[in-house]
Amino acid sequence: MAASASPPDTDLSASRFYNDPAKRSLIYQAGVLLMVALLAYYLISNTLANVERQSIATGFGFLEKEASFEIGESLVPYSAADTYARALWVGVLNTLKVSFIGIVLTVLLGTLVGIARLSTNWLVSRMAAVYIEVLQDIPVLLQLFFWYAFFYEMLPSPRQALNPIAGIFLSNRGLMMAVPASHPAWDFMGWALLAAVGLVWLLRRWARKRQARTGQGFPVFWSGVGLLLGLPLLVWLLWGAPTEMDVPHLAGFNFKGGIGISPEFAALLLGLVLYTAAFVAEIVRAGIQSVSKGQTEAAKSLGLRPGLVLNLVVLPQALRVIIPPLTSQMLNLTKNSSLAVAIGYPDFVSVANTTINQTGQAIEGVAMIMIVYLCFSLLTSAFMNWYNKKIALVER
């Protein structure tokens, strides 16, 4: 009895499992996991019970039902007779469209402004600074309202549409442009362009290898431009050089024919790009400034031309700093595109909101919204992480 009441200290810590830090932390983790699982179970079962008690419909069966509402613009054919699933798909594509074009333009504009901010020209760098400070500080929703109101208040009605260049009409219904009338040549030119892109890629690989082997350079840039322009042009000529255009014309209330950019899309794109580019500009500036001046001077003293200094020395180091915050700005742009609801662009949230309201299935609808944005964000992150790894400095 005496022995068991007072065992030696060393035995105590070894014999009691809760005194082992590794086991203890396992127990804590299991406990927390169990609590989270219980909470989730409680919330889900309680929600289901309440939904059932109020006899609110559940499940995703509504996706197969007829949507019976129209959508203003769509990349795929859609009518009110299509299903909710199709309507939501239209919304997904519209969100992708504005996000993708927005991201490309934002990176271009942001880089330009960021470099301008570092310019030694006083006026240029001041103008870039003003742009960044002003647009960063105004909430993006207000900017969207401003641009949307600007488009529909300032531009004339379709019957008095501005016609600055033949084939282009500008009115409060948007920008209508003439496009080449449909002809098989255009499809084949698309394929030719794709083939040219592939060829340029192969050419670049070959040129690099050759330079590594022999030290001889190859004008990849200019030969690439030649391929990209020349191949489609050749196809166009082979098809007899069709020139017929599909010109928009006023019929009834609106323009028919051609392609158009709606004021909603234009306002959303412009607002998002101008706002996000201000942040990107600061990121680009920070990235370039993070490369010490000594690097540039060393590269110059090796006899590299300024273009090569930027390409081979400064950018590879700056991009390491630029890419991670740039990724988060891209995600911001995608997520902010849901502000479309406020100015009537039919993005995914807008279509999903209507679906929720018509079917009453808020939980399913919100779940879908969250999943779609999560997928967009994860895909963007995955791509940018891959790119980040690819350009990371390889230490030899």
Add this chain to the structure above:
Amino acid sequence: MLLRKLIALLVCALVLGLTGTLWAGTLDDVRAKGFVQVGVNGDLFGFGKPDAKGVWKGLDVDTGRAIATAIFGDPSKVKFIPLTAVTRFTALQSGEIDVLCRNATRTLGRETALGLNFAQPNYYDGQGFLIPKSLGVKSAKELDGAAVCVLPGTTTELNVADYFRSNGLKMKPVVIENTAELAKAFFAGRCDCLTSDASQLAGTRAVAPNPDDYIILPEIISKEPLAPAVRHGDDQWYDVVNMTVLALINAEELGITSQNVDEMLKSKDPKVQRFLGVSPGNGKALGLDEKFAYNIIKQVGNYGEIFERNVGKNTPLGIERGLNALWTDGGLMYSPPFK
């Protein structure tokens, strides 16, 4: 904004999950709180909108006040919560409001899939088109290819798609959630026409920069019985809301107004005596004060008074009684006996 909305909806979903069991009796909950939470439009002149002094005005607002008066004998024991067309039903389902008086159309889908019960309509409406005179359009059938401004999440959005489809016409919807923003876009010429319930069109036209530049087309393309809504599964609360609206109509049928209600207390007519609680019974049956109908009429007025005050001929909306006249005058307003 997305985030805010998601959080709001998520919280609604959670609240739906957590507090469901607390709604056993909405009437008891309301009594315990000391006020009724009424979901209203917030931006619709004549139905639910605060005036320049911040005082809520409108037909739906007065319906909400009548419900508060039926329970508390005091029309100020009410809290109005402005809701958009998209958020209104979620707010009701999740218990954020006790009753929805927000020009909502009673439909089969909303009664079933949304889990709602609609009371007696307080306004019979129909969907029409508002259009600038300068377009020279005389009929909705001429609207092929038009850009149409419409609120999302409404029966209107479906009706207009149905109408254009059944008539073989094409349309381009411009869908903006905020009523005021939508009207601004329409007045600026972003759309060729604005479609909504005719009463709303009258309200929108009244706030136009120049109302005379706009006309409402003759076609009425739908039936829109606008009614207060409550959640499924609370019959007592449903009775209170339903009977409050019917009391407004019954008072008009009996010729009782806020002006003469005190004299009517002395009436020898047993129908009037039962209605005003002089001979008791109705109040107890509903779980309310015996004087509930008297209080409503005395402090809020009967249906006719509410109608004329908010949307009638002498208001900027200038709407005729039409379908909303008493059945004895050729309308649809009809109350079952109060006994």
